[in-house]
Structure formats: C-alpha cells, structure tokens
Amino acid sequence: MNPVTVNVSLAGQRGYPVQIGPGLLGELGGFVAGLGSVSRAAVISDSTVAELYGAAAVESLRSAGLAADLLAFPAGEANKTLARFAGLFDGLFALDPAVDRSSVIVALGGGVAGDMAGFVAATALRGLRWVQAPTTVLADVDASVGGKTAVDHPAGKNLVGAFHQPRGVLIDTETLRSLPPRQVRNGLAECVKHAVIRDAELLDWLKRFAAPLAQTPHAPQMTELLARNVAIKAAVVESDERESGVRQHLNFGHTIGHAIEAAAGYDQLLHGEAVSLGMVAAMHLAAGRGLIGSEDLRRVERLLSGLDLPVRRAGLDFDALWRIMLHDKKNRAGRVRMVLPVRLGAVEVFDDATRGELAAAVSRLAGERSDTDPDA
Amino acid sequence: MNPVTVNVSLAGQRGYPVQIGPGLLGELGGFVAGLGSVSRAAVISDSTVAELYGAAAVESLRSAGLAADLLAFPAGEANKTLARFAGLFDGLFALDPAVDRSSVIVALGGGVAGDMAGFVAATALRGLRWVQAPTTVLADVDASVGGKTAVDHPAGKNLVGAFHQPRGVLIDTETLRSLPPRQVRNGLAECVKHAVIRDAELLDWLKRFAAPLAQTPHAPQMTELLARNVAIKAAVVESDERESGVRQHLNFGHTIGHAIEAAAGYDQLLHGEAVSLGMVAAMHLAAGRGLIGSEDLRRVERLLSGLDLPVRRAGLDFDALWRIMLHDKKNRAGRVRMVLPVRLGAVEVFDDATRGELAAAVSRLAGERSDTDPDA
Numbered sequence: 001m002n003p004v005t006v007n008v009s010l011a012g013q014r015g016y017p018v019q020i021g022p023g024l025l026g027e028l029g030g031f032v033a034g035l036g037s038v039s040r041a042a043v044i045s046d047s048t049v050a051e052l053y054g055a056a057a058v059e060s061l062r063s064a065g066l067a068a069d070l071l072a073f074p075a076g077e078a079n080k081t082l083a084r085f086a087g088l089f090d091g092l093f094a095l096d097p098a099v100d101r102s103s104v105i106v107a108l109g110g111g112v113a114g115d116m117a118g119f120v121a122a123t124a125l126r127g128l129r130w131v132q133a134p135t136t137v138l139a140d141v142d143a144s145v146g147g148k149t150a151v152d153h154p155a156g157k158n159l160v161g162a163f164h165q166p167r168g169v170l171i172d173t174e175t176l177r178s179l180p181p182r183q184v185r186n187g188l189a190e191c192v193k194h195a196v197i198r199d200a201e202l203l204d205w206l207k208r209f210a211a212p213l214a215q216t217p218h219a220p221q222m223t224e225l226l227a228r229n230v231a232i233k234a235a236v237v238e239s240d241e242r243e244s245g246v247r248q249h250l251n252f253g254h255t256i257g258h259a260i261e262a263a264a265g266y267d268q269l270l271h272g273e274a275v276s277l278g279m280v281a282a283m284h285l286a287a288g289r290g291l292i293g294s295e296d297l298r299r300v301e302r303l304l305s306g307l308d309l310p311v312r313r314a315g316l317d318f319d320a321l322w323r324i325m326l327h328d329k330k331n332r333a334g335r336v337r338m339v340l341p342v343r344l345g346a347v348e349v350f351d352d353a354t355r356g357e358l359a360a361a362v363s364r365l366a367g368e369r370s371d372t373d374p375d376a
Numbered sequence: 377m378n379p380v381t382v383n384v385s386l387a388g389q390r391g392y393p394v395q396i397g398p399g400l401l402g403e404l405g406g407f408v409a410g411l412g413s414v415s416r417a418a419v420i421s422d423s424t425v426a427e428l429y430g431a432a433a434v435e436s437l438r439s440a441g442l443a444a445d446l447l448a449f450p451a452g453e454a455n456k457t458l459a460r461f462a463g464l465f466d467g468l469f470a471l472d473p474a475v476d477r478s479s480v481i482v483a484l485g486g487g488v489a490g491d492m493a494g495f496v497a498a499t500a501l502r503g504l505r506w507v508q509a510p511t512t513v514l515a516d517v518d519a520s521v522g523g524k525t526a527v528d529h530p531a532g533k534n535l536v537g538a539f540h541q542p543r544g545v546l547i548d549t550e551t552l553r554s555l556p557p558r559q560v561r562n563g564l565a566e567c568v569k570h571a572v573i574r575d576a577e578l579l580d581w582l583k584r585f586a587a588p589l590a591q592t593p594h595a596p597q598m599t600e601l602l603a604r605n606v607a608i609k610a611a612v613v614e615s616d617e618r619e620s621g622v623r624q625h626l627n628f629g630h631t632i633g634h635a636i637e638a639a640a641g642y643d644q645l646l647h648g649e650a651v652s653l654g655m656v657a658a659m660h661l662a663a664g665r666g667l668i669g670s671e672d673l674r675r676v677e678r679l680l681s682g683l684d685l686p687v688r689r690a691g692l693d694f695d696a697l698w699r700i701m702l703h704d705k706k707n708r709a710g711r712v713r714m715v716l717p718v719r720l721g722a723v724e725v726f727d728d729a730t731r732g733e734l735a736a737a738v739s740r741l742a743g744e745r746s747d748t749d750p751d752a
Contacts, residue, residue: 090530125535126524127538155470162502163502
C-alpha cells in the first residue's frame with residue numbers, strides 16, 4: 001500500500017506533509033536529507049520506543065549519509081519535566097560532530113516524546129528544524145498537527161513550551177504493531193471526537209471498521225483512518241493556528257474529561273478514556289439544552305462502547321471536578337466554557353455552562369447506559 | 377526632556393516601540409496596561425537590579441490597576457542557566473492571582489535579566505507577551521532590539537533559547553545613574569561598532585559627547601545616543617530578522633572579540649572591552665587587505681582609547697584564539713568568516729580570512745598604538 005500524504009498549510013509559514021503508511025520509518029533518512037543543507041540529525045525518543053525503533057531510525061538516517069545519534073529519556077509522562085529537558089541538552093551538545101543550525105531533530109515516539117523532542121527543537125540554538133515520527137494512534141491523530149511542544153510543571157501539564165511547526169511527519173503504521181489495544185483505543189477516542197465536531201459520516205466509518213483496529217492497528221484501514229483524522233485536525237488548526245477561535249472545537253469532551261483525568265490521577269485513566277467520558281457528559285449537557293436529540297447521544301455512546309471505551313464511571317466526586325474546572329483560566333464567574341455539539345458533525349463554543357448543568361451531566365455517567373435509557 | 381520613541385517594525389509581526397528618556401520606569405504600569413486585556417504582570421529581574429528598581433516597577437504596575445509581583449534570580453552570567461530558568465517557573469506558577477495567557481512578563485535589568493525573562497516569556501504557557509525595561513547601556517543598545525532570548529549551557533553561551541519579540545521597550549535613562557563607569561563604557565563599545573558598520577557621522581558625535589557619559593550616563597545626550605543606536609540596530613534587524621544576511625554585520629568586532637573574551641574567561645574582560653579589541657584587530661586585517669586606510673583605523677582607535685576602552689592587550693595566545701574561532705560553526709576548512717569595514721560606516725562579510733591574516737591582526741594588539749605607529 002502506498003503512503004497517503006496530507007498537507008498542513010499554515011498562514012505565513014511553510015506548510016508540511018504528513019505521510020502515512022506502512023514502512024515509512026525506512027524513509028526517514030531520505031526525507032530528512034531531502035530537507036536540504038542538513039549536517040546531522042538527532043533522534044529523541046523515550047526509553048521504550050528507543051529500544052523498539054531507535055536503531056531503525058538512526059540506521060535510516062545514516063543510510064542517507066547523515067550523521068545521526070539517538071538520545072533517549074525514561075518513558076512516561078512523569079518524565080516530561082524541565083529537568084529531563086535540560087538532560088537532553090547535555091546529550092545533544094555532547095554529540096560529535098556537533099549540532100549546529102543546520103541540524104534536524106527527529107521526535108520518535110508517542111505524545112510525550114513528541115512534546116519533549118519538539119520543545120528541544122524549538123529552543124536548541126533558538127530553533128532547529130524537526131521531523132515527527134509518531135508511534136501511537138493518539139500522537140498520529142493529535143500531536144502530529146498543530147506544532148504544540150511543551151513539558152509539564154508541578155503546577156500543571158504543558159505549562160512550559162512553544163509553538164514550533166515540524167518540517168514533516170512520517171507515520172509508519174507498522175510501528176503500531178507493538179501498541180497495546182488499550183493504547184490504540186486511547187487514540188480512537190480522539191477519532192470519535194473529530195467525527196462529532198466535523199464529520200458525521202466518519203461516525204459510520206468508525207462503527208464499521210474501527211473495533212478490529214484495536215487488535216490489528218497496522219491494518220490498511222488504519223492508514224485511511226489516520227489520514228481522515230489528520231485532515232480534520234489540519235483543517236481546524238489551519239483556520240486558527242493560535243487557538244483563539246475554532247481551534248477550541250478540538251476541546252470537545254476535554255473540559256469534563258480533563259477534570260476526570262486529573263481527579264483520577266494520570267496513572268488511572270488514559271487520556272482518551274477520560275475524553276470518552278467527557279464527550280458523553282458533554283452530549284448529555286447538549287441534549288439537556290435541546291441542542292441535539294437523545295438519538296444522537298445514544299449513537300455516539302454505542303460507538304464508544306463498541307470500541308471498549310468507557311461511557312460510564314462510578315464514584316465520580318462532582319465537587320472535585322467542579323473545583324478543577326473552575327481553576328481553568330477560561331472559566332470565570334462560576335460559568336464554564338464548553339464545546340457542545342449542535343448536531344452530529346458540528347459544534348459551537350458556549351461560555352455559560354452552569355454548575356447545575358454540569359452536575360446533572362456528570363451524574364449521568366454514574367447511571368444506566370443511555371442506549372437502554374429512554375429518558376436520555 | 378520628553379522621551380524619544382524608535383519604532384521597530386518586523387515583517388509579518390506587529391512592530392513595537394522603544395521609548396527612551398528619564399523617568400520612564402514610572403510609566404511602566406500605564407504602558408503594560410495599555411497593551412490591553414492584561415490580567416497581571418510579573419517582573420523578572422536579577423537580585424542587584426531587583427533591589428534597586430524592583431519596587432518602583434511593581435509599584436508602577438499596581439498603580440495602573442494590575443496585579444504585579446517581582447521574581448528575582450541571583451545576579452551574574454553564571455546564573456543564566458536552565459536550572460535558574462526552571463526556578464523562575466516555580467515562582468511564576470505560584471503567583472496569586474495565577475498567571476494566564478493574558479499575563480505580561482516584564483524584564484527588568486541588564487542583558488542577563490533580559491535573556492532570562494524573555495525566555496520565560498517565550499515559553500510560559502507557550503508564549504506570553506513581554507516588555508523590556510533594560511537598565512544598562514549595553515542592554516539598551518543591543519538586547520532591546522532583535523527578540524533574542526536564551527540561557528547558557530555548559531557547552532556554550534546562549535545555546536538554549538528562542539526568538540520572541542517584546543511588545544515594547546522602556547529605557548529609563550535615570551536607571552543608568554547606578555551603573556558603574558566601566559559598565560557604561562561596556563555599552564559604548566557597541567555604539568562605536570554601530571557607527572563603524574552604518575554611520576560614520578556617529579563617530580564624530582561619539583568623539584565630542586561620549587566620554588563624559590561614562591561619568592554622567594543619565595545626561596540628556598544619552599537619550600540621543602541610545603535613540604541613534606537603537607535605530608541603527610533596528611534597521612539592520614528589520615532587514616534580516618533571522619540572521620542569515622546583513623544581520624551578520626552586527627558581528628563586526630565579535631569574531632576575534634568573542635575568542636579573546638572566551639580565552640580570558642568571562643570574568644576577566646567585559647563583553648564591550650573584548651569587542652573593542654576585536655574591532656581594532658578586524659580593522660588591522662581590513663587595512664592589511666587595503667579595504668580601509670590606516671587613518672580610518674587610527675581614527676576608531678583614538679575614539680576607543682578616549683572612551684577608556686582597551687585597544688591593546690599583552691599576552692594573547694593566538695593558538696588558543698584560533699582554536700576557538702575554528703570551533704565556530706560558521707568557519708570551515710581553516711578559513712574564518714569576518715565582518716570587515718570597506719570604509720567607515722560600511723562593512724561587508726568575508727568568508728576567507730586566513731590563519732596568517734588573523735595572526736598578524738592579533739599580533740598588532742600586543743604592539744604600539746597605531747596612533748603613534750606610522751606603519752599601521
């Protein structure tokens with residue numbers, strides 16, 4: 001199967017291609033060398049992915065005639081810190097031949113590796129070119145578009161970072177073979193989100209094809225799925241690169257989802273699982289306002305359930321969630337900003353979700369499933 | 377005396393004003409509030425300047441109705457580190473009310489404070505607005521234009537940073553009262569550099585007015601001098617924001633100067649003192665090529681001497697300087713890139729300075745002064 005290319009075009013900047021298909025890691029060297037005037041490359045990865053694919057990435061770069069080395073940091077969100085960021089520079093500036101302005105950083109791995117490596121690229125010598133080689137479905141459909149890079153701070157996630165667009169993204173679907181099914185579903189949750197905010201027809205596609213992908217994520221359908229989702233995210237980001245307007249649509253499911261994720265502790269729920277719950281709650285809120293019908297809600301809920309993503313969760317402490325949501329800078333005077341569907345495939349931003357509405361929506365997560373609940 | 381404003385215009389970005397005059401620190405609050413939608417400000421300064429002017433800056437901001445706090449780090453280039461950078465975020469994210477995307481960072485101090493605070497602004501929440509309030513002549517004429525921010529790494533100076541343009545620069549010439557004369561001269565060396573690369577008439581002005589400014593840096597002539605120099609640097613940067621072309625002209629005196637500074641250790645020579653020596657050596661090299669006449673060289677040398685800036689230095693180890701210059705990424709195959717005057721007020725970039733030429737030029741720094749040396 002030939003790779004598919006989605007082009008990301010950004011105002012006032014050069015666009016870049018997102019290439020998707022099996023075996024693309026072997027094309028990494030040619031792609032990087034083709035950027036022109038490249039002296040050397042440095043691959044930055046987490047320890048898990050470095051062991052699986054680090055040698056292949058370096059080998060591809062060297063085969064293209066580039067000096068290339070691998071820098072790894074310990075895997076896990078707990079290591080997305082300023083201290084590890086500083087440690088990567090110790091490795092980067094010790095390389096021989098030395099890094100200079102013509103060097104290229106390659107981010108190899110999931111979201112954490114992409115955020116870390118991208119932030120290194122954004123700041124090494126005040127900005128080096130970089131290429132992303134994501135290896136998780138979540139990173140493929142989410143982190144590969146938008147140019148967001150960051151590390152966490154004890155005060156919150158992604159508080160220190162930069163916008164820095166890559167020169168290209170190579171998504172090798174073969175690397176998904178090593179991804180556990182739960183991690184595949186973690187990314188599929190964001191695909192459902194994209195469908196709800198922009199593409200109702202994608203809901204049908206997901207219903208037909210997505211469930212088996214958790215077991216065979218390297219199947220040809222994955223290339224099509226990733227391409228559709230990258231295209232949706234690219235269209236949103238292109239229209240609003242700095243997040244002031246419609247880019248907020250990408251936060252659908254994330255207001256309540258983030259709160260659930262934070263309250264549970266980040267080692268309890270995967271991001272996509274929390275977003276799945278957040279989308280269900282947001283749709284309850286939207287249905288309560290009459291923006292969508294209960295059949296719309298049930299349709300999305302059945303899809304999520306069919307993908308083994310959570311749509312119910314017992315024991316949620318609404319007061320704790322409320323405090324987290326109010327702490328968000330976008331929420332003022334006791335009202336919470338929510339992205340809500342106005343029909344399947346279209347959302348709008350509302351600044352006025354009340355405590356009562358949110359409490360009611362979250363309480364639905366503890367109840368019976370809507371697909372058996374005529375009152376939903 | 378009314379403040380003078382020089383506008384910096386950058387392609388594809390909003391420009392910003394550099395205001396220069398006595399008492400402008402008192403206008404800081406009004407200026408920051410006038411940026412619009414500002415929730416709070418955080419003043420970042422080094423410990424020395426924080427003690428002198430931190431309270432005045434915070435008071436001005438609060439008088440304008442803004443939440444404002446002062447964050448200080450220990451003074452000195454040795455503290456321009458990733459570790460201190462991380463420490464500033466600990467303070468920043470502990471502020472109450474909290475920092476959000478509408479917050480503004482104020483950089484108060486010399487070059488180190490500007491570089492640190494600017495890099496915090498570039499990366500906090502992926503980029504906050506910032507305003508510079510420089511308090512040294514060197515920062516006034518150099519760091520206030522260009523948007524360069526950075527911290528050092530053990531492998532070299534300014535290796536980790538970002539380009540991040542400020543929303544404005546307020547240069548309060550009254551803050552120069554506390555600046556030691558040697559530090560004033562440190563900045564005047566960069567003024568001489570600007571004159572040689574772009575404005576021969578400024579050499580006359582400096583000869584007439586500059587020497588007394590080392591003792592009375594708050595005198596009205598300083599406002600004129602700073603405005604002329606900011607305008608020169610702005611014109612260069614505007615034409616070449618990312619340093620690929622004519623912005624290299626600002627490196628006049630810096631190739632050999634940086635090498636002398638690094639070889640001496642950064643606590644021995646001030647930056648401007650090393651640049652003074654570097655300019656003299658570069659002009660010897662230019663004279664050796666017949667690009668300028670010996671009278672041009674003597675004229676600049678007399679000016680520097682009159683400002684008590686060094687034009688001779690005994691005991692330089694050329695082999696050590698050569699190794700440092702070759703290590704620079706711009707220098708390949710044993711040839712060194714040099715910015716050389718082709719007449720007073722105009723320079724060009726040459727990629728072919730040889731070891732022999734450089735050795736001869738550096739050897740002149742150990743000799744008699746050119747103004748008593750007819751063979752110069």
